[in-house]
Amino acid sequence: MSVHIQDIQFKEPSARIKETLQSPPPAASRASDDLVDVQGEKMVLNLGPSHPATHGVLRVILEMDGEIITKATPDIGYLHRGDEKIAENMTYTQFIPYTDRLDYLGPLANNVAYVLAVEKLMGIDKLLTPRCQYVRVICCELARISAHLLGLGAFAMDVGAMTVFLHTFQEREKIYDLCESLTGARFTTTYTRIGGLSRDLPDGWVAQCRKFLDEVVINFDESETLLTRNRIWVDRTKGVGIIPKAMAIDYALSGPNLRGSGVNFDLRKAHPYLVYDQLEFDIPVGSVGDCYDRYLVRMEEMRQSVRIIQQCLDALPGGSVNIPDGKVVLPEKGKVLSSMEELIHQFILVTQGVNAPAGEIYFGAENPKGELGFYINSRGGGTPHRMKIRAPSFVNLSILSELLPGHLMSDTVSILGSLDFVMGECDR
Amino acid sequence: MQQTAEIGYNSKVEGEVIVTRADAALNWCRKNSLWPMPMGLACCAIELMAAGASRFDISRFGSEVMRFSPRQSDLMIVAGTVTYKMALAVKRIYDQMPEPKWVIAMGACASTGGMYRSYAVLQGVDNIIPVDVYVAGCPPRPEALLDALIKVQNKVAKEPLLSTQWKTP
């Protein structure tokens, strides 16, 4: 039997699914047609909530026609911990540890984004000391490298490249070392405070950081050698999970997922906070919007982050990291024990928290996963009346039910890996 | 006077013969090849990954074979916050693991609910499944997890196997 090459040619997934849907076998011929089972019978496949490719506890209910997905229903909430409700029940400062656990791949960036939101509410965001601003930028970018490294490693591991995971984790351990000497914890950092930082950079930290930056660039090269022109990697990511520009905007994607689709939008450039307007860096933008583009964007973002940190370390100013306001920042411990005024400030700050004015603000920061926003509705006093966390992973995942249909089952793994979400942040 | 002692077992000493209890031999095999079921739920899962990755390397203790299928696992590591929505799924996965099985509750959330005292969080995974070792920390360092693993191994080593019935249903 001869096989014509047209018969076995591979078609675009979307074309495949359209054909299946549009031309069902005619009803009359069904009984006689032996091949009727080949198309038509739908199978429901449950992916998650405990599945290695779902990076946590995402659950997707897939309706399959053979290997092709016809319908995808994401089910989230398996890590819903009630962060927003908890925020209403505690002071602004007490909530900082909870922000660590939103996007637990880059907690330093969450800390910074949250306190910037509170500072915006209090109107002290312009008063921050220069050193504090630079250190916060360094924190954000370290978090970005750390998060992208893990995202990349996990993505590669899901697609079958285990080595990359071990490579990237080697560098992440160095970032953990930096975090540990900076904050005392490996990744639940709780480093920032309203109006400043919990502590200044420790001795020798800058040199340690510079050493890390020199090493991590080599690691980027190695990872890229392993992936960028790897035939298997390219086959499994290129042309898979294409998000057109208009769709990305309609679903309000943010971060590398938005930029991978060719939208040049980065909050660090569009609405510079901290000292991002004084730093030189480029925003990588994809052209097609497939998994491969998103991978390339992340890869380049890490290199740009290295560039940013190097500039910050060069320009790092001296001075205090806290604003000199006893009503916002905790006084030094020594003074609390010896001076009446500091004692009172300390007592009020610890028991009642900072005194925020009534009003409402929204602040969004460019986090590793995208735009992490905080909407704070305050009625005055030390606790928010309502705090809504605009989680980038939540928004990014909402595209799944439209993105997955038409793809093969195995593409799901690539797509989930390339969207690079964290369930802690998605479910809050 | 210098003394030297051999590390490990020298098969020549007793002429290629070793005498031990069957329990001890079986448990020795068993404890050094615990296959974990990584129930990665939240932040702790990242430290669990770190424990499996380059620096800490859980394979030194024979547990690098992370199986995402409960049917192939002996040791469930509950890493992260167990929410009520997830709770019965965790229990179901535990039920699917073949006997004998052990559980490590990794981190404050899995042990007691931790800092998440809220309407959505199960206050400790021991409400639904039996836990052998609790690990403190939010999240625990990988060393702490490895320590917990060694504690489980010690427990496995002392488990009566043939001498008494393993478990009465």
Add this chain to the structure above:
Amino acid sequence: MTSLELADKLKSQFPTLISDPSEFRGEITVQISDANQMAEVCRFAKHTLLFDYLVDLSSVDNYGDDPRWTLVYELYGLGHHCHLRLKANLSEEVGELPTVSDVWRTANWHEREIYDMMGIRFRGHPDLRRILMWEGYPYYPLRKDFPLAGKPTDLPDVAFSNPAPLEGGPFVTVAGGKDTLAREPRVRLPDADSPAQSAFSKP
């Protein structure tokens, strides 16, 4: 173009519906008097004023006030880089407003979350189900009269929930109480008769 100009344009299109823009910390907020017109306003804002990016959609529970709900829409335009906040009040008796998920598709999940957390319904929403809690959970946890500790529920084979012990948990100092217990309650109870109260008062 600035946010203020865009807000003025919005006002000239809907003069009776839209309040004067107010500014706080450099952000422009406009209030919409009738939540039923929300979709129309949003459609205009998207297509004519080019707010093509819905950043966020949230809801506020003004417990004790009437109207009880406030819906907050954060709009952004990727072309002109301007931010605008739309707000609309909604009374508890109505509890329903038109969906904007056909204007921006990202609103789909945001609206489901609001429905899940506060119980506000969106008319015309394609798939208004719970999203974070499980289907069949009887309460709306972000309402102010729902205790942080939660209430007991049981849905066999799906999920169950129990009140969390809050002793030693998060607490907030309230100024002016007559004794320490009143000033530093271990938990703020929205309702004295709620089950969490009895759980709390147990030894």
